[in-house]
Amino acid sequence: MIRLGVVGYGRRAHGVINGALRQVEPEVKVVAVVDPDEEGVRQRLAESDRPEVKFFNSLEEMVRKSSIDGLFIGTRCHLHAAMAIKAAAFDLPLFLEKPVAITMKQAMALEKAFEKSRCQVVVSFPLRVSPLCDLARRYISQGAVGEPVHVHAFNFVPYGTVYWEQPYRDYSITGGLFLQKATHDFDYLCFLMGSSIVRIGAMATFQHVFGGKKKAGLRCSQCPEQETCLESPQNRKRNVSGYHSNDHLCVYSVDCGNVETGTNEDCSSAVMEFATGGHGVYSQVFFTRREAGARGATVSGYLGTLSFDWYRNELKLVRHHQPFTVTEKAAEALSHFGGDFELARDFIGLIKGKIKKSRTPIETGIQSAYICLAARESALTGKFVKVRQAAAA
Numbered sequence: 306m307i308r309l310g311v312v313g314y315g316r317r318a319h320g321v322i323n324g325a326l327r328q329v330e331p332e333v334k335v336v337a338v339v340d341p342d343e344e345g346v347r348q349r350l351a352e353s354d355r356p357e358v359k360f361f362n363s364l365e366e367m368v369r370k371s372s373i374d375g376l377f378i379g380t381r382c383h384l385h386a387a388m389a390i391k392a393a394a395f396d397l398p399l400f401l402e403k404p405v406a407i408t409m410k411q412a413m414a415l416e417k418a419f420e421k422s423r424c425q426v427v428v429s430f431p432l433r434v435s436p437l438c439d440l441a442r443r444y445i446s447q448g449a450v451g452e453p454v455h456v457h458a459f460n461f462v463p464y465g466t467v468y469w470e471q472p473y474r475d476y477s478i479t480g481g482l483f484l485q486k487a488t489h490d491f492d493y494l495c496f497l498m499g500s501s502i503v504r505i506g507a508m509a510t511f512q513h514v515f516g517g518k519k520k521a522g523l524r525c526s527q528c529p530e531q532e533t534c535l536e537s538p539q540n541r542k543r544n545v546s547g548y549h550s551n552d553h554l555c556v557y558s559v560d561c562g563n564v565e566t567g568t569n570e571d572c573s574s575a576v577m578e579f580a581t582g583g584h585g586v587y588s589q590v591f592f593t594r595r596e597a598g599a600r601g602a603t604v605s606g607y608l609g610t611l612s613f614d615w616y617r618n619e620l621k622l623v624r625h626h627q628p629f630t631v632t633e634k635a636a637e638a639l640s641h642f643g644g645d646f647e648l649a650r651d652f653i654g655l656i657k658g659k660i661k662k663s664r665t666p667i668e669t670g671i672q673s674a675y676i677c678l679a680a681r682e683s684a685l686t687g688k689f690v691k692v693r694q695a696a697a698a
């Protein structure tokens with residue numbers, strides 16, 4: 306049996322533990338939790354976990370007083386770095402949610418804490434380890450495109466209203482959508498290109514679509530504009546424009562913040578220079594719906610162009626100087642395109658001592674945070690920003 310200690314047993318922690326982790330290893334048990342919302346956690350916990358689970362006030366107390374084999378940090382974004390710094394003092398495998406930090410101070414403190422740590426980390430970057438991205442990287446490593454010189458990456462998010470109607474709209478918790486969303490994409494792009502991003506220029510558009518002046522705390526069920534508003538449950542249902550059609554907080558509320566106090570962007574883009582000298586562009590758009598959803602990249606070198614899209618579950622390789630083009634179709638998508646399952650395999654492998662290093666170690670999370678912080682700074686200042694490089698990355 307694998308005994309887990311969890312800090313922040315929210316929806317994501319529950320989803321990963323009850324889904325991917327138990328698919329890989331059915332004998333996983335949550336025995337210890339640090340979470341101020343004990344009642345909510347007890348409701349979420351699997352029935353088999355409920356009798357034995359114990360609650361603690363801090364990560365240190367939990368590790369000292371309960372015999373656990375692995376740690377899971379699933380709090381919201383602003384607490385990840387502080388919790389992971391505590392975990393760095395112990396020699397226990399750690400599953401750490403992303404982004405690993407939302408400020409430069411947090412990211413640098415995290416890097417320092419892990420300089421001499423023996424704590425092995427699986428950063429929750431399912432895209433990097435998803436089978437489709439792995440296949441793309443294998444093609445590139447085998448020279449299918451030659452030297453990868455250019456990448457064009459995109460993320461048209463069909464469920465983007467979560468960033469205006471759920472707690473993700475609190476900028477002090479997320480730090481904006483480069484950190485919240487692009488942290489995954491910058492990470493897999495470095496993996497694909499086999500190189501770090503060293504310089505970035507970014508742009509963001511705020512409050513052309515979401516955010517606004519509607520009163521604080523407003524919900525659709527209290528709103529006189531339900532008939533006409535495209536985001537009301539009834540119109541989402543009618544137009545099949547979900548991602549859900551339940552009552553929800555207003556996406557045009559003052560609660561979404563503003564440019565002065567910090568707010569999420571409707572869409573943002575970055576131009577990136579890689580250490581190899583190649584470059585790329587990335588865009589993320591949060592108001593798209595339905596079949597407009599798309600996420601993937603096109604990598605080009607002199608010898609070929611390779612494209613893939615997780616939503617289409619397909620990879621295409623065009624050989625520029627040979628009369629061959631291949632299309633590979635992936636099997637039906639799993640959670641996070643199969644990436645959560647791969648992360649779970651790494652985490653269980655570390656706990657059982659079957660693997661020595663995860664495919665998403667702490668330095669990938671720190672490096673991605675440095676890239677996101679540079680992108681955010683660039684978008685706010687209008688200047689290109691040099692990306693800090695994590696020593697271990």
Ligand SMILES: NC(=O)c1ccc[n+]([C@@H]2O[C@H](COP(=O)([O-])OP(=O)(O)OC[C@H]3O[C@@H](n4cnc5c(N)ncnc54)[C@H](O)[C@@H]3O)[C@@H](O)[C@H]2O)c1
Pocket residue numbers: 312313314315316317318339340341342345379380381382383384402403404429430431485641
């Ligand atoms: N890797 C991915 O693909 C992916 C997908 C979804 C969410 N996430 C990330 O997962 C994280 C959690 O998101 P969620 O939707 O599960 O949020 P959530 O609010 O459901 O869960 C957070 C939990 O942390 C608890 N908490 C709050 N303060 C705490 C504290 N001081 N100490 C311990 N626990 C505390 C809350 O009570 C709650 O149970 C976010 O950072 C999000 O970005 C990652």
